[in-house]
Amino acid sequence: MASxxxxxxxxxxxxxxxxxxxxxxxxxxxxxxxxxxEDTPQIRGMIKKVCFMLDVEEV
Structure with a gap:
């Protein structure tokens, strides 16, 4: 699974x-x-909620 x-x-x-x-x-x-x-729908939803405060990169 992707991270x-x-x-x-x-x-x-x-x-x-x-x-x-x-x-x-x-x-x-x-x-x-x-x-x-790990790249899960739950983590993606959390990231979407505060995306303006984060840098996200696929590993």
Whole structure:
């Protein structure tokens, strides 16, 4: 299965509660932090919700 490399590029400060929860559910805590997740519909939906705060790359 394919993987996605997800990097947080913008701050969580001042965002809506749902957006902060989504970022934390992806495992991101700090700006510049990167995680690798499997490419599933659930992860794609989370990315879509906060896409303006992330850089996503297929690995």
């Amino acid at each position: 996605l490399k997800i990097k947080l590029t913008k701050s969580k400060i001042g965002r809506k509660v749902g957006q902060i929860a989504t970022i934390e559910a992806l495992g991101l805590k700090k700006i510049g932090q990167t995680v690798i997740k």
